[in-house]
Amino acid sequence: MESKPDIAAIIVGVCVAGYAALAIRYVALYDLGFSLQHIRGTAIAIATPLAALVASDLLTRRAT
Numbered sequence: 513m514e515s516k517p518d519i520a521a522i523i524v525g526v527c528v529a530g531y532a533a534l535a536i537r538y539v540a541l542y543d544l545g546f547s548l549q550h551i552r553g554t555a556i557a558i559a560t561p562l563a564a565l566v567a568s569d570l571l572t573r574r575a576t
Contacts, residue, residue, distance in 0.1 A: 540546045 537551060540551050541548065
C-alpha cells in the first residue's frame with residue numbers, strides 16, 4: 513500500500529515555509545541592511561538549484 517501525502521500536512525508545510533521566508537527577509541532587510549535587489553537575487557540563485565533537485569527527486573521516484 514502506497515502512502516499518500518496528507519493534504520493538511522502539505523498546506524501547513526507551505527504556510528510555515530512562507531512565514532519563515534518572510535521572517536528571514538525582514539531580518540535581512542532591516543537588521544542586516546541588505547537591499548531588496550540583493551535579497552531577490554540571492555533568493556533566485558538559491559531557489560533555482562533547490563527546485564531542480566526537488567523536481568529531479570520527484571521525477572526519479574515516479575519513474576521507479
